[in-house]
Structure formats: structure tokens, C-alpha cells
Amino acid sequence: MTDKVNVADKLGMNKFHTDELNSHIEVDKEYSDKAEIDLVTRVCPAGLYSVDENETLFFDYLGCLECGTCKVLSEGKVVKNWNYPPGTLGIEYRMG
Amino acid sequence: MSEEKFDCIIVGGGLSGLTAAYLLAEKGLETLLIEKGNYSGAKNMTGGRLYGHSLEKIIPAFAQAAPVERRIVKERLSYQDSGKMTTVEYDSRGVAAPEGESYSVLRGKFDKWLADQAEEKGAMLVCGVRVDDLIVRDGKVCGVIAGDEEMEADVVILADGANSLLGQKLGFKHKISTNQVMVGVKELLELDKDVINQRFGIESGEGVAWMFSGCSDVYDGFLYTNSDSVSVGVTMMVENIKKTDNSVPQMLEDFKNNTDIAPLIEGSRLIEYSAHLIPEGGPEMIPKLYGDGVLITGDAAALCANLGFTIRGMDLSIESGRLAAEAVLAAKEKEEFSTNALSYYQTSLENNFVMSCVKGSEVCLAAVKSGDLKGDPLKVFNNLIKETLIG
């Protein structure tokens, strides 16, 4: 097993146009199935889902790559609402 | 009725959308393409490799003008197993036929170029607008809604990608299940051109497409050489997250650090980190492809094929865009855009390599599920030799 990956550093190389007001993905903070939360936390390629020591679920929309993996896995459960950010906002791939 | 009505509105500025826009505008139709990113390609990524044949039909010798990275001349398939690796290589440098060529591409650049071509033909491209919904009257799709704006058209082509929120809103596309789609995550690593040439045994302009299996039970790896960078990543059936304790970002990190990959990317520098979904559900996943005033193309139509030794998506997208454009042109002649009139689209797809590729992937999926494909690289190699890469 290699060193623990630091996704935040990797996301730092990407270009984002931040939506300063809203998150395009709404997470159900009341959702309590730990196993499901664990799956979503691990499946997100950008590592945006996390659980703190009080087991509160956090989702940071700022580094979202808008792939839709969390939507496919857990819409209706951990993910309450999933949409793309409004036009011009979100990830902007220079290379792709 | 609004003051402005288009012959065709295309939602999504990816490969199928742009191809349709190009062809419709070329024939003089008033075509509007709406893309949510700031430019075509801003929201797209690929592993990845484009098989040139379908675009070659539309823009002959496109590779001379388009920003392709390297022409793939070496296909490698590797099977890794506890520190050992068997690699099979198919070297096609002796072959020079544009229809059979494939190229590593970077979508941020490639899609932008294709968008410029479509605009030159007269397509109206609006970037930076997210289409939120469709205008539907009496069961017929009549246009699009973006924010508080509406725009009408005789026909709408949904080219809005693997998630196709609009396809789902329309009821044409079912909720995607976790065993129908893979998540692909990739790092684009900058590496000197000459170092790439040396490490992979190629000349400038030549490239390698390399697939790895066996590196893990839950994911596969890939590596493509670009002009002065290397795309390295992993693909994992979303369902497989339940079979492991690992995380997707960590899987990519593990893959990069594996003893066979690490020396190949030594000294490289991360330029971009990206992820996307790849439809892999085979024919079962294909949604309702057409209706009154609407067609669905590309990834939105799940027209992707994982054939084990290669993944086909971009060329199928382009072809589906072409067939959609043909269907719209035929409908326009009769000034009728009903389900009947547009059924030509499905018929032409079914008689086309697109559908046979998607059906071919069903065989591979079954083989993977049954465990046949893994552990037998020679079988895969044989398939590679037997079937042409065009399919």
C-alpha cells in the first residue's frame, strides 16, 4: 500500500470557477446509514465527502469534478439533490 | 410562440453534439448548440484514445488540423499478478491507413477545435448556459428551458453526457444502476517528449495505448501517451466500491506507485486531475433513443463499449451524432418531426457498427462477470488479432 493520497493537493492543480453562493449538490445530513456513507466517502474521485469524529457528514462542493458517481451510487440516500453547477461555474478542464 | 425558433437545438457540446451541429449547419439548418462549460471541452475528459474512422468520414484528414496528441502505434495489454506482469504488444507502425488510425487526445483542446469547425459551418454555439429542462407540449419536445429563458426548435438532440439529466427528466432514460457504469479517474502527468519516446520505444508523434488488468480485483488501469504528457488512470465499476475498503483516489495512487508503472512516470509533474463516468451497461442500458421532436446521442444514449482490450466511446459518439443529423435532415425534408419520422435514427444505429460494438461489449461484460476474461490474457490477445480495431 502506498502513502495516503492527498487529493486536495491534486485538485489544486485544476481550474475551478467557484459558485460563491450555492452548492450544486445537496447532501442529506440526517442520513444515518454509516455503511452507505462510507461507500460514498470512498467512491468520490475528488474525496469531497468526509465524516468527522462526531460522525457528522460533510460535503465540500468546491473541488467537485461533476462526474456523477455519488449520484449513481447514492441519490435518494446520502445525496438529496444532484445537479450540475450553473453555466460557466464549476470545474473547467484545460486539458481534459 | 417565441420570436426565435431553430430547426434544431442540441444540448451538450461534446463529440456527438458537435458532430450533429457540424453536419446540420453544413446543410443550412438553423442549428443552436448549448454547452454549459465556458467552451466545448471544459467539462469533458477522456482516458483516452479516439478511433479516427468516424470523424474521418466527416472531416477527411482531420488529424492533420485537429489537436490530436499522438497517433497510436503500439497497443499493450498487461496482466499483473503479485508483482509479475505479462504484457502483450501489438505494434502497428507498419500500417498507414487513416481510416484505421487512432489517436490519444485531450478533450479540453480537441472539443474546442471541433466546436470551431461547427461554428465555421454556421452552427450557433452558446457556451456557459446550463439547460435545465425541456419544453414539452402534448407529448412533443418543442424546445429547451435554461434558467428563465426558453428557446424553441422543431427537434432537440440530447447530447448531454453519461448522466443525461434531461434524458431522465423526459422519462426516456432510467436511473443508472451501479453495475452499469464505471468511474474513470485520471492524472495528466507532464513528461518531456523525448523521455516519453525513450521510455516507450516510440518516435515523436507516435503513441502507446496501454491497458492493465489484474492490478486489483476491483479496478483496471490505463496509460496513454500524449504529446508531452502521459494520461494515467484507473476505471472501476461503481458497484465494486462495495467489494473493497479502498477509496477511488487511493486506487489511482496505488496504481501509479505499482512497480511496473512508477518507473514509466518517474520525474513527471501533475498538470490536471479529472474524473468522469463511462456507461458500460451494454444494450440493456440504452434508453429510448427518440420520440416526438427529440433524439438522444452519445454517452447520454449509453453508446459505449468496453471490449476488454479496448474501450470505444468517442468514435461511437461521433457516429451517433452523424446518424442523428441524418435523421433530422430526413425529417426536415418532410417537415415532420414526430416519433415516426425520427425512427430512422434507431434503425440506422441498429444497422451500424455502433450497435454491434455495444452488443459486443455485452459479451465482454458477461465474460468479466464469469471470470473468463481475467487470468487469460492470451484469450484477449486472440480476440484482438481476430477482430479489426474498427469492429
Added chain:
Amino acid sequence: MQIIVCVKSELDATGPIKLIEPVDKINTKDLVQTINPADHAALTLVRNSIPHDMGMITVITVSPASAEKILRICLASGADNAVRVWDESLKEENLNAKSVASLLHKAIQLLKADLVVCGSEGLCETSGYIGPALAELLDAAQICRVDHMEVSDDKQSILFHRKHNYGNREVITCLKPAVITVDYDAAKPPAVSMKESIKASKVPIMHLDLESLGCKEDEWTHNANANVLQYMPPRPRTKKIKQASDKPLTPQQKMQQMLGGGAAKQSSNIIEGDSKKAAKEFVDFLIAERILNF
């Protein structure tokens, strides 16, 4: 009222361009063209404050044809007309701010304007030269970094606001013609509109070459007086260093790490030694810096 907004098409360098060693030139081949955010804000501020029936806005740029996309964005953001100044004899790399200001001046004289608006600085080259230079060439009033505009009740004048210290504001008025500059954050450009974009695509863009401006070909090449020697990466910053378990850092080394680079380092001291010595040195330091008065 005739209003001219000067806009610039720039390479969008806001994505991370991380240098690891000094280079002579930044690799710009994969950067996209974008409108200078300050110029877009300038257009937005003016359009929000002055309705179409009171003032026609013409956007102008000095740029080859590739910049027409930027003009279309402006037309979709409230501009009424667009003009592009360019000539085949011009070369982008030989046009410095002075040449651009001179060309804009000629075009503005031709088109006539009561109010000229510019972004206060560019995205990449932040000299902020164009606005003041135009005011000088036009012999016009100059108000820089306008934050807010309002039309007076009698519609006969415009009041310009500028930020002053402590949140106070200056309210300024002047005689026509005037040149104002606007910061990038003074106004938020409107969201992209499909309808406006489509309308904008049909507006003819006027093209002015040197002949139409009454200029001679060789007046426009200005050699740079200052040359960029190289681009350097950022100074080293404090990094969180993973500590190997057999090599703990001394407190002094930890302090050194936390101080990192920059001005803070120069004005910091690390006192080493036993606590008595350190305490005396510390008190001496406080007295010397007049923080303690004994």
C-alpha cells in the same frame, strides 16, 4: 450620450501555472482567450447605471480577429455596438500599452464619445496605463477606480463614486468628456443569456484599419523600454514536513519552519539557549524595540 468601453482579450492565466524553476517565457499555448474581468465589470457597471435610451455603448478592442468572441460576449452583456481596430501590418508582440492607447485615441476621436470607460488593470499585465493615457490624449477628465455610478434626478449629469478610506465615499462629477476606470470587482457581469448571445451573434462588428483611422503604418511599432528577464517560481513557503520518528525537530527548528520566507523572516529572531539567557535576551529585545519602557 455616447459611451465607449475599451475591452481587452487576454490569455486566461488564472488557472494554476506552477513554475518550479525560472523560465524565460511562460508556456501559453494551452491557455484560452478570455475577456479581461475588469473590462467586463466596467461594461456591466456602465450598462447597469445608464439605460439604453439614455446612452449607447460601443465596445472597442485593439486586436486581431480572434478577439471577436470577446466582442460578442460584450454585445450579449449590454453593449449596443462593437468595433475592432486592427491592421494586417500590426503585430501583437510589437504593440505595447502606449501604441494601444494611441490607436484607441484615434478610434475614439473618429467615433466620438462623451464617456470612455476602461477596466482599471489587465489580467496579465497590470500596468493600468490605458485609462490615464486616454484621458491625457483626449484632454479629458479622469476618474480612476469608480465603484458606483448614478444618473442625477434631472438626468443631466452622472455622479461617480469612489471608495475612500474607512469605507467613506467620494462623490465626483466632471465635465464631458471623461475617462473612468473600473475595478474587476465593482460589478458582476450578467449570467450568459441564450437570447442575448444569439442577438449578439448577428450584430455587425465594425472593423477599423490604419487607413480608416488616418494613420501611417510605421507609427505603431514601439520598442519596449523595459524587458521581462525571466519568470520565477514563488519563494519557498513553510511546508508541513512529515517527521521521521527518529529525527524529531528541536523547538528552534520548528520555529524556523513556522517562520518560513518573506518579510516576517527578516524581522524575526530565534533566541536559543537556556531559559535564563533567553529571558534576558527577550527583555533586552523588547526594550530595544520600545515595546517596554523602563
